[in-house]
Amino acid sequence: MHEKRFFVPFTQNIPFKFKTTGDNKQKSLIVYLHGYKQNMNIFEKKISNLLELPADHLILQGPYPIYDERGKRKVKDWGRAWYLYDGGQEQFKRSMEKSAAFIDEAINKITDSVSDLSITIFGYSMGGYLAGYYALSRPKTVDNLIVTGGRIKTEWFSGKNYESLNTLVLHGLQDKSVQAGAAEKSVQALQKMGASVTFRTLKAGHRLNETYTAEAKRWLSSVLK
Numbered sequence: 001m002h003e004k005r006f007f008v009p010f011t012q013n014i015p016f017k018f019k020t021t022g023d024n025k026q027k028s029l030i031v032y033l034h035g036y037k038q039n040m041n042i043f044e045k046k047i048s049n050l051l052e053l054p055a056d057h058l059i060l061q062g063p064y065p066i067y068d069e070r071g072k073r074k075v076k077d078w079g080r081a082w083y084l085y086d087g088g089q090e091q092f093k094r095s096m097e098k099s100a101a102f103i104d105e106a107i108n109k110i111t112d113s114v115s116d117l118s119i120t121i122f123g124y125s126m127g128g129y130l131a132g133y134y135a136l137s138r139p140k141t142v143d144n145l146i147v148t149g150g151r152i153k154t155e156w157f158s159g160k161n162y163e164s165l166n167t168l169v170l171h172g173l174q175d176k177s178v179q180a181g182a183a184e185k186s187v188q189a190l191q192k193m194g195a196s197v198t199f200r201t202l203k204a205g206h207r208l209n210e211t212y213t214a215e216a217k218r219w220l221s222s223v224l225k
Helices: 040-046 089-110 126-137 180-192 210-223
Strands: 017-020 029-033 056-059 119-124 144-148 166-172 196-202
Touching: 029 089, 029 126, 040 056, 056 089, 089 126, 119 126, 119 210, 126 144, 144 210, 166 180, 166 210, 180 196, 196 210
Parallel strands: 029 056, 029 119, 119 144, 144 166, 166 196
Antiparallel strands: 017 056
16 A cells, blocks of 8 residues: 655634824834644734833734534634644744744734834743744844743854843743743743843733733833834
8 A cells, every 4th residue: 555645735814913102202112922732812912011112013823723522612712822842953943933933924924014123022831932042043123022921942043143132031930831941941042042131021921911011011111212
């Protein structure tokens, strides 16, 4: 018996939200990436105080739906994931790049509506891993990076220089999902690559709450001036 394997592309439309706050002057763009099993509506509530900043706000949603085994949610309300991870680093990187290309498309979609002074990418947990990848793989696009409850995969970008990248990494001392020590090592590696990095540990766990978003808001308020 002979067997052949074929592949066909499959596409789907992924919704996202775009909001602008403040006056009609030229602003900075902030892109938000949610955590695993969240979606843009859930995340919008969690980052509500960041949406008070005078900026253009792009709230994205992961392309991979997480099946609701309890059967209590409509498909549009299911949680989402940003990439496929099975432990293999090459598969991980390929999946990250696909989602990074999706972010490119979303930003390009709104470029006719806005003229941004700078681009900031904010990622939490799974979204934090992707935010780090996006910023390091597209240094000419991203000016500011905020990673909360995640680790930046600096080992994929050894030998690169990021002297124009401003970065804030926030991590909970009680975070049991991602160890603070691992996050700090990635911060040290990124500093050696030239980036300006602020690393702050907070009295918090992994769950995103106002402790994190208030700290991010303070940092952004000074950076975006």
